[in-house]
Each structure stands twice: as C-alpha cells, then as structure tokens.
Amino acid sequence: RALTRLNQLRTHLAPRPSNPTTPSSITHTHNLSTMSYTRELHTALLAVQRATLLTKSVYTSHTKGTLSKSDSSPVTIGDFGAQALIIASLRHAFPNDAIVGEEDADDLRSDAALRDLVWDLVQKARLEDSEAEAEIGGPIKSVEGMLDAIDGGRSPGGRQGRIWALDPIDGTKGFLRGGQYAVCLGLMVDGVPTVGVIGCPNLPVDDAAPLDASTGVDADDKEGKGVLFGAVKGHGATSRPLSKGALQKETKIVMKEIQDISQATFCESVEAGHSSHGDNAAIAQKLGITKPSVRMDSQAKYGSIARGAGDLYLRLPVSKTYEEKIWDHAAGVVIVQEAGGEVSDAWGKPLDFGIGRTLKENKGVVAAPKEVFPTVIEAVKEVLGAKQ
C-alpha cells in the first residue's frame, strides 16, 4: 500500500512539461527528491546565504565600486560578486540548468581595477561551515572562472525546462542609500516559478516585528537582523535567520488574515520612478486604507507581506514602456503564493514568466492575501480605468 501511495504522490507531484512534444532529454526525472525540489531549495538557500555575506561586506565598506548601466541604473561590486558566487553554486549543483541573471561581466572585462575589487570580495566570501561551503562547490578558482560565472546569467529565458532567475542585489539604490535590499533567486520550471529564496540582511529576524522600513546594517550582527525566506510550490514558505555557516532552523510563515481591508498596511517602492506612489495612494483610498504606506526597497516587500508583517504589495506602473524583469519577481511570487497569497499584474492577469527575460505581457504587480485579492484588484482596475 505504501508503494501505491508513493506512486500516487509521484503522479501528483511530478512537474509536467507544458508541451507534450517536449523531447525526452529535457523531461524531468521522476524521483521523489527532485519532485519536491528539496535539493534545489537547499542549494538556493546556501548559495543566497553565501552571497549575502559578500554584499554585507560591501555594505559596510567605503568602496562600493558603483557604475551606471546603460539604462542609467546603478550596479556595484556587490552585485557582480553576488552574481558570480550564486551562479558558481548553481553550476556546481545543477550544471544543466539555464540562468537568467541581471548582470553580465562586460564592465569587469574592460576595467581591471574594478575586476580586482570584485575578485577580492569573491575570494573572501566563504561559509564558515565547511560541509555547507562544499555543497555549493567551494571557492571560485580563478578570475576567469569568476567572469565566466557572471556571464552564465545570459540565458534568454523561455517556457521550457528549468531556468533560474537571479537578482544578485535587488534594490541596488536601497543598498547604496543604506536601506533594504535583497539577494533573490527563483527556479522556474516550464515557465512557472517553483522555488523561491530571498535573503534580506537588513530585515528583522523576528517574523512578528512591526513593519517599518527602518534601515541600517547590523554590522556587528547584534541587532537581530538578517532573514532568509524560502518556498517550494505546493510545500509552503519559511523564514530563518541568515547565518555565516550552515542553515539555521526554519519557521513556517503565513500571510496575516485580514478581517477588514481598511485596516490593511500596504508596501510600495521607495523610488517613485519604480512604482506610481500616486496611483498606489488612490487605490488605498478606494479600499478605505488610512494607514500610511510602508516604503521599502527590493523584494523585502514580498517577504514582509508573506510573513504577515504587512498585507499588500502595490506596484503600479509609472512608465508605459517599462517591462518588469523576471528576476525582480520570480522568487517573491513563490514565497507569497506559498504563504497564502495571490500575485498578478495590475489588471488581474497572471504574471507570465515564460516569455523571456521580462514580463512583457504584464503591467505592474499586485500581491495580496487570497481572500481579499479580488477586492484589491477591483480597486486597482477602477483607478487605472479612470486614467484611460
């Protein structure tokens, strides 16, 4: 009977290729551990944890090595270093997987001084637990290996197979300002976000801590800051303290039940250029919300609502042409869904992660607990509709 139950579970949990003509070489192996993505989650948690150590060392140092990218957004040595470490970890554990990473190594190849700064950071960032460090492949061996790892994030994305979406530092502006930021890694299987991990060095460890965007790095690790969120589709969401070595014990997280939507707290971007503060405020007003919004950089917003510290995440588009990037949402979406939430674009349309590196068929993002989600989307549509 146990065997029948196991087989039923296998059939139930097996990720199915969306296209029945998928060649057998990229269909998934049917063993229970891959089906529940235990190894993927474990690897992603350790990889993100190691990368957060690197970002913290940059956060507290004076040299951030900031460059302006072609879209005039900033990138730092922390972004490059974290991307190198995470891609090296993924290649070690899952050499056949594709990776969509935000950064590439072009700027480092043409700037030796910057490259040396990143190489120095990458060599120093090691997990103190040798078993954990070995599980993610140990240190990167050479400068060329580091550049090659960073360039490993050039996948165009797509709807088939296993593709990781990596944001080595999400909220780089927040990172530079001394605010919240996050290291984010999601695995998409056939275009569906399936595993999500977010490391937030500046959020309180305590899931019940009141939501404020209070900032400042916990330089001596004495302030109880630093949290690592994780989730697997169908298996719930967790948080645990970030550590410097092996993974700490996890706690299950769930979104807060909302009795009265007018009492909800909503989160939005700090940067007015990333999300329309005016539209967000109009939506809140329609819902009868009087509490001020909490402005917070990065996917720390997804983590915060997933653990019930806040309730809603509103990201109404500012520009008609901006396409949201998949690495800004993939991990957060799994974590919120698994904590009991729903996420869509501003029109209530599901986010389509299978088109490429961006969510080009979607506009804006709204996340809320399942029970109130339809009410929130109605308010969003009314506000958007009134503008058209």
Ligand SMILES: Nc1ncnc2c1ncn2[C@@H]1O[C@H](COP(=O)(O)OS(=O)(=O)O)[C@@H](OP(=O)(O)O)[C@H]1O
């Ligand atoms: N115009 C526009 N509209 C929407 N989003 C944009 C836009 N420009 C940039 N970005 C992306 O915003 C990412 C960080 O946004 P957040 O809202 O999470 O943080 S912030 O409070 O604005 O810093 C940020 O991620 P990082 O680059 O990883 O920091 C960008 O990918």
Ligand SMILES: [Mg+2]
């Ligand atoms: Mg980002």
Ligand SMILES: [Mg+2]
């Ligand atoms: Mg980034």
Ligand SMILES: [Mg+2]
């Ligand atoms: Mg960026």
